[in-house]
Amino acid sequence: MRIAVPNKGRLHDPSLGLLERSGLHVQNGADRKLYAETVDPEVSVLFARAADIPEYVADGAAALGITGLDQARESEVDLVELLDLEFGRCRLVLASPEDGGVDAPEELSGGTVATEFPRITRGYFAEVGVRPDIVEVSGATELTPHVDIADAIVDITSTGTTLRMNRLSVVDEVLESSVRLFAHPEVADDPKVRQIRTALRSVIDAEGKRYLMMNVPEATLEDVKDVIPGMGGPTVMDVAGDDGKLAVHVVVDEREVFEVIPNLKAAGASDILVTEIERLVP
Numbered sequence: 001m002r003i004a005v006p007n008k009g010r011l012h013d014p015s016l017g018l019l020e021r022s023g024l025h026v027q028n029g030a031d032r033k034l035y036a037e038t039v040d041p042e043v044s045v046l047f048a049r050a051a052d053i054p055e056y057v058a059d060g061a062a063a064l065g066i067t068g069l070d071q072a073r074e075s076e077v078d079l080v081e082l083l084d085l086e087f088g089r090c091r092l093v094l095a096s097p098e099d100g101g102v103d104a105p106e107e108l109s110g111g112t113v114a115t116e117f118p119r120i121t122r123g124y125f126a127e128v129g130v131r132p133d134i135v136e137v138s139g140a141t142e143l144t145p146h147v148d149i150a151d152a153i154v155d156i157t158s159t160g161t162t163l164r165m166n167r168l169s170v171v172d173e174v175l176e177s178s179v180r181l182f183a184h185p186e187v188a189d190d191p192k193v194r195q196i197r198t199a200l201r202s203v204i205d206a207e208g209k210r211y212l213m214m215n216v217p218e219a220t221l222e223d224v225k226d227v228i229p230g231m232g233g234p235t236v237m238d239v240a241g242d243d244g245k246l247a248v249h250v251v252v253d254e255r256e257v258f259e260v261i262p263n264l265k266a267a268g269a270s271d272i273l274v275t276e277i278e279r280l281v282p
Helices: 012-021 053-058 069-075 118-128 141-147 161-165 191-206 218-227 254-266
Strands: 002-006 035-037 044-048 064-068 080-084 090-097 112-115 133-136 152-157 168-177 179-183 209-217 235-239 242-253 270-276
Touching: 002 012, 002 053, 012 191, 044 053, 053 064, 053 069, 053 179, 064 069, 069 118, 069 168, 069 179, 080 191, 090 141, 112 118, 112 141, 118 133, 118 152, 118 168, 141 152, 152 161, 152 168, 161 168, 179 191, 209 218, 209 254, 218 242, 218 254, 242 254, 254 270
Parallel strands: 002 044, 002 064, 112 133, 112 152
Antiparallel strands: 035 044, 064 179, 080 179, 090 152, 090 168, 209 242, 209 270, 235 242
């Protein structure tokens, strides 16, 4: 079972980090070789350009691929999306010069649009009902309106800083993207694929969660339950050697820990322990 992973760029380290935290430790992954083994003898990693990964999966060179939704849509190959990995978030936008007078995509009829994503761009304008001339470029897309190559661009933006620096303003959002786990259709239901998906999902679900353990007098248990904002009800166990005290365990959002601890203490909880969660499997 081979997983295609971005070989460089902003998606490389987060992708490897997610595999590591899921238990699929990549051996010699930092060397960025073409292939790498994992601790699972049935799973290996193929390093490739993020833009090429959809084709690698569609052609069967890899069973699974980690890449952006934008790359998968641009490739137009038949893949099964298994999981949003929730990093690498960005937007594919239509943008034009601030003083260019383009306020809507319909105004680009007969105009020229430069992009690294010609297929997505053609599909977008087909839905709008406009047919501009699409010019494919391989980089520095944001410069094309200023050198009379295009009237507007369709390009990736995360914070909008690059657009602002080049005096471009967003006209419309074409696609919202993030990094996803994709599979070849023939293996999407394979038990090993389901195992890998579950492992990755457990890491994502654990993000921003904390595990709280505390001792609670039996008489104040209901008061403690009332202030716990956890995932479902807490786990309650007897404390050995103390008939009047209970051990309460619960998972809460990290952002709620600061406020919930004084509320728990006020309700009678003591010996409160807060720990990180590496993986959370439903």
